[in-house]
Amino acid sequence: xxxxxxxxxxxxxxxxxxxxxxxxxxxxxxxxxQLAQQLEAAIEHGVLAPGxxxxxxxxxxxxxxxxxxxxxxxIQSLVDKGLLVRRRGxxxxxxxxxxKRPLELSSLYDDLEEAGQGPATRVVRNEGVAASADVAAALxxxxxxxxxxxxxxxxxxxxxxxxxxxxxxxxxxxxxxNRLESTGxxxxxxxxxxxxxxxxxTIGARSATAEEARLLDERAGxxxxxxxxxxxxxxxxxxxxxxxIYRASRYAFDFQLLVRP
Amino acid sequence: xxxxxxxxxxxxxxxxxxxxxxxxxxxxxxxxxQLAQQLEAAIEHGVLAPGxxxxxxxxxxxxxxxxxxxxxxxIQSLVDKGLLVRRRGxxxxxxxxxxKRPLELSSLYDDLEEAGQGPATRVVRNEGVAASADVAAALxxxxxxxxxxxxxxxxxxxxxxxxxxxxxxxxxxxxxxNRLESTGxxxxxxxxxxxxxxxxxTIGARSATAEEARLLDERAGxxxxxxxxxxxxxxxxxxxxxxxIYRASRYAFDFQLLVRP
DNA sequence: CAGTGGTCTAGACCACCGA
DNA sequence: CGGTGGTCTAGACCACTGT
Numbered sequence: 001x002x003x004x005x006x007x008x009x010x011x012x013x014x015x016x017x018x019x020x021x022x023x024x025x026x027x028x029x030x031x032x033x034q035l036a037q038q039l040e041a042a043i044e045h046g047v048l049a050p051g052x053x054x055x056x057x058x059x060x061x062x063x064x065x066x067x068x069x070x071x072x073x074x075i076q077s078l079v080d081k082g083l084l085v086r087r088r089g090x091x092x093x094x095x096x097x098x099x100k101r102p103l104e105l106s107s108l109y110d111d112l113e114e115a116g117q118g119p120a121t122r123v124v125r126n127e128g129v130a131a132s133a134d135v136a137a138a139l140x141x142x143x144x145x146x147x148x149x150x151x152x153x154x155x156x157x158x159x160x161x162x163x164x165x166x167x168x169x170x171x172x173x174x175x176x177x178n179r180l181e182s183t184g185x186x187x188x189x190x191x192x193x194x195x196x197x198x199x200x201x202t203i204g205a206r207s208a209t210a211e212e213a214r215l216l217d218e219r220a221g222x223x224x225x226x227x228x229x230x231x232x233x234x235x236x237x238x239x240x241x242x243x244x245i246y247r248a249s250r251y252a253f254d255f256q257l258l259v260r261p
Numbered sequence: 262x263x264x265x266x267x268x269x270x271x272x273x274x275x276x277x278x279x280x281x282x283x284x285x286x287x288x289x290x291x292x293x294x295q296l297a298q299q300l301e302a303a304i305e306h307g308v309l310a311p312g313x314x315x316x317x318x319x320x321x322x323x324x325x326x327x328x329x330x331x332x333x334x335x336i337q338s339l340v341d342k343g344l345l346v347r348r349r350g351x352x353x354x355x356x357x358x359x360x361k362r363p364l365e366l367s368s369l370y371d372d373l374e375e376a377g378q379g380p381a382t383r384v385v386r387n388e389g390v391a392a393s394a395d396v397a398a399a400l401x402x403x404x405x406x407x408x409x410x411x412x413x414x415x416x417x418x419x420x421x422x423x424x425x426x427x428x429x430x431x432x433x434x435x436x437x438x439n440r441l442e443s444t445g446x447x448x449x450x451x452x453x454x455x456x457x458x459x460x461x462x463t464i465g466a467r468s469a470t471a472e473e474a475r476l477l478d479e480r481a482g483x484x485x486x487x488x489x490x491x492x493x494x495x496x497x498x499x500x501x502x503x504x505x506i507y508r509a510s511r512y513a514f515d516f517q518l519l520v521r522p
Numbered sequence: 523c524a525g526t527g528g529t530c531t532a533g534a535c536c537a538c539c540g541a
Numbered sequence: 542c543g544g545t546g547g548t549c550t551a552g553a554c555c556a557c558t559g560t
Binding site for chain 4: 540
Binding site: 086 | 525526527528537
């Protein structure tokens with residue numbers, strides 16, 4: 001049955017009172033997080049439909065046997081994710097969303113997480129080099145000091161898609177070529193205890209040079225997507241600088257932006 | 262051995278004790294927000310240098326005459342912005358960052374906020390049309406229903422930079438062509454009470470057609486950056502769908518990603 | 523007006539880190 | 542071990558929304 005037909009005034013009260021949330025106080029998982037996950041699941045599965053009101057926080061906290069701040073913390077995390085909207089004097093309701101699925105970032109994941117997953121990646125170069133001026137500036141090291149250069153060619157379905165050139169601080173990671181081809185840079189960093197936190201990206205386009213065209217099996221002069229990125233860990237230290245080129249005919253960046261002013 | 266965070270040996274205690282934060286309880290601005298702004302300013306001006314510890318939350322709250330949760334809320338907002346890092350058992354320190362300046366998004370702002378600011382924008386078309394299938398899907402309206410189509414040509418220094426084609430739900434905004442050329446779409450939405458919340462973007466590239474080349478004063482076949490975006494307000498309602506093309510020789514997307522897993 | 527979220531307080535116990 | 546942030550509680554008052 002489905003639906004609140006009127007998109008304007010969907011002030012519907014949910015069947016939330018009948019929803020049973022299973023909170024385990026013995027679990028090491030924080031209560032607010034358990035609640036947030038179960039709320040998110042309810043939204044995901046349509047138990048809470050777009051526009052549904054959540055019911056006030058006081059009642060909710062009483063019903064769940066939690067304090068109001070704890071309930072608020074759970075709700076706030078979903079508001080931050082863009083799944084819920086709060087309005088003073090009105091209530092908290094599920095967002096009117098077409099796109100609740102791809103709420104997570106990002107082309108950072110596209111590239112780092114998927115690296116070596118589905119697509120095949122061939123390591124072309126993996127060596128120590130002296131940092132050039134731009135690399136040194138991006139990684140915050142002295143010009144001429146040693147950094148690791150990594151060049152990879154990524155393909156899907158037997159067709160080249162991108163050429164990735166990355167620079168990493170020397171000694172940051174143990175970059176086994178075999179693992180790189182099967183595991184991906186991102187996972188290797190994560191398992192080395194490096195938590196990625198932010199990245200600065202520039203995305204542009206240009207025509208392929210003859211050499212680039214040869215590498216990527218394109219015609220010279222065809223359009224390429226270019227991306228430069230510096231990635232930082234959770235302490236703000238640069239951990240990776242990369243210059244990537246993509247065949248525009250086979251690749252595009254697709255991501256979600258959250259605006260929080 | 263990959264050793265992490267040796268460069269963060271700066272366990273220095275800051276001159277924070279001497280920092281005087283001016284909190285105005287009579288102000289309508291929340292206390293946690295006042296504190297966050299002043300902390301951010303201190304980081305910005307280098308009073309708190311990267312790596313500096315902030316001092317524990319309890320002391321801070323006592324010194325400021327605030328409760329700990331309030332102080333935590335202020336700190337958390339800066340952690341979310343990527344300016345601070347918390348570590349259990351260690352403390353809160355200023356991030357080791359090269360890039361604390363451009364922490365905000367995004368190409369959404371690039372385009373919507375700056376529209377009509379520095380660069381000149383000429384409105385080529387501003388009319389109601391019947392929604393095609395892709396537009397209808399993006400805006401969540403019925404195919405064939407009326408939407409507003411807006412075509413603009415943006416230039417800087419007398420040179421065209423981008424051609425922007427946008428679709429908006431009919432009646433959402435009063436789109437005066439004059440205001441559009443001087444004020445920008447984003448500001449017009451904001452002053453109409455629409456709060457942008459998120460956007461889904463696809464960025465790609467391709468070669469310019471003859472027509473596009475003529476519009477943008479490029480040669481046919483030169484590389485173009487393309488962007489499609491659907492923007493949503495804070496209730497999750499689609500408020501704008503756009504197809505933009507940019508001269509790759511004069512424009513690139515530049516933005517910061519925050520990873521929050 | 524009554525009801526909502528927004529903010530704030532003053533405590534508490536726990537988990538983790540470094541010495 | 543002591544100190545830190547992480548979590549949680551049980552209240553309180555205010556600002557805003559709708560009727």
